[in-house]
Structures are given as structure tokens and as C-alpha cells.
Amino acid sequence: MNISPKTVNCDENNLWVELNDGRTLGVPLAWFPRLLAASPAERAAYEISPRGIHWDALDEDISVEGLLAGLADIRELNRKVA
Numbered sequence: 043m044n045i046s047p048k049t050v051n052c053d054e055n056n057l058w059v060e061l062n063d064g065r066t067l068g069v070p071l072a073w074f075p076r077l078l079a080a081s082p083a084e085r086a087a088y089e090i091s092p093r094g095i096h097w098d099a100l101d102e103d104i105s106v107e108g109l110l111a112g113l114a115d116i117r118e119l120n121r122k123v124a
Contacts, residue, residue, distance in 0.1 A: 045106055046092045052077065052085040059095070059109060073114035076100045 049060040057077060059067045071078040077085055080100055089096045094105035102115075 045110070047090050047095055047106055050088055050090065050095055052082070057104075059106070061106065067109050069109060069112075074102060074104065075115060076102045 046062050047059050048062045051058045052071065055071055056068045057071055057074065059069075061067065077097070077100065080097075084097070084100060087097060087099060089098070093107070094103060096103050
């Protein structure tokens with residue numbers, strides 16, 4: 043996949059990811075409970091890679107492929123189901 047994140051922003055309810063192909067994706071922070079619970083400063087402390095976004099202090103990784111497929115944080119969803 044040649045599509046990579048260009049910029050990342052969070053507002054109170056959403057994660058916004060601008061891709062290098064010009065699209066901007068918006069997904070609810072509720073899909074990623076660790077981001078939802080994080081402070082604005084923690085959300086701003088991310089690293090962009092060619093394939094996604096990483097928050098080291100939050101132990102959160104989100105791939106562009108997953109965002110495009112509409113996937114939420116499966117680890118958190120599995121804990122709630124079990």
C-alpha cells in the first residue's frame with residue numbers, strides 16, 4: 043500500500059487523519075478507547091510511519107489499512123466480549 047498518513051489531529055470526539063493522496067479520514071475516538079481516555083497532550087505525542095500512526099506512551103498503533111477498512115481497536119473489543 044502506497045497510501046500513508048500525512049497529518050494527524052484529534053478533537054474531543056474524533057481522530058482525523060490526512061492521507062498523502064489528499065483524503066481525510068475521520069473516525070470516532072470511541073473506536074480507540076486508549077485515545078479516548080488520553081489527554082490532548084498524550085494524543086499529540088504520536089509518530090507517523092509509512093503504514094500508520096504510533097503512540098508509544100499509550101501503546102496504540104493504528105494502520106492506514108485498518109482505518110480504510112473501518113476497523114476499530116480489536117484488542118479492546120475482545121476484552122469487552124470475553
